[in-house]
Amino acid sequence: MKQQLYDRCKEIVEQRIRNAKEAMDSAQEAANDETKSSAGDKYETGREMMQQEMENNAVQLTEARKLREVLERINPAKKYDTVQGGSLVITNNGSFYISIGLGKITVDGKDYFAIAPTSPLGALLMEKKPKEVVEFNGRKFEIEEVL
Template structure:
């Protein structure tokens, strides 16, 4: 079970790293395009192009900032720790899917099993908080039975 948790944690780290790299690359490309854009006789065209590049850079800086927040959230998790209740860092196996409470990173595959990487602040993350194996909860008219937490 600890190996599954370590693998899920590593997959989340890779997800964040890819987001950070993509945002940084887009920032670099927008800045390069802005620097390469030479002023033509149509000054307004140049200013519009430069403003668009700046907006693109700002968007990507915001994405980089969000990815950094996800990395900080992950850094607060110790994949070696085990818990018998739903909390950040827990893997929760239910009758309607498996969940890793860490960051929202979509569906992760480990040993041909799917795990939904969710944040504690997500609707299902909030429902899982503090629950133990054997507990049930209802989300969107669907009953979830918690089979195991580790």
């Protein structure tokens, strides 16, 4: 199951990278196609908006690449006794893949939550073992299994 979760996370990140690159290319083409009209202010405003869009997409691309780097450091075949980055944690209140912060992902019709080890819940779960309990937002999470 961890391999499937890992693969799904990687798919999502690669799609984000593709989307950001395509959006940057599209904005660049639009900027290149923009011709100076008699209404100079309108042209400058359009160019500024395209520049901001390109910068926003560049930030998204950088963030997606960082997520990919984090994923590449995870070995989905490794087994864990305590919660670590790369662990699948089964609790009484959901299943959590400690990897990158993507939120809810569905694999084989079952929901999992991909969370970063540095997220509030991820940080509470780190280093814990089965049967240990953490409390988060007023809910108790008993660890049933660490894979």
